[in-house]
Amino acid sequence: MDAAVVSNNYQSVVDDVVERYFPDRFAVAYGTEPGEAGRHRRKPDPHFLLRAVDDLGVDPAATLLVGDSADDVDAAAAAGVDIDVAYLRRDPDRGRSEPDPGAAPTYRVDGLDELLTVVTDG
16 A cells, blocks of 8 residues: 655654654655745645645545545645545644534544554445
């Protein structure tokens, strides 16, 4: 299974986390650049999501975006292609916003165990 990271964190942070904790797990990893250009390409802009799908050479219809914010769900919707979304609910006290009711994710999961079920059975 090909996997990618698409984050609103700076590219240097994404690179550090992937190299430190997930070496050899992700084929591509994208974060934003500092400055104005980076700010405009943050999710919900689908730029890096579409770039990851393209760079992996996968069919968007066979793609599962896993996210924990409304911006993740909105980025998949803004991509304009058929991308499934697993919304990982987090504690709302941690500052994560729920997706709008109109931007319904394909799956809503309460934890990584449920996500594993989606990935393996979904």
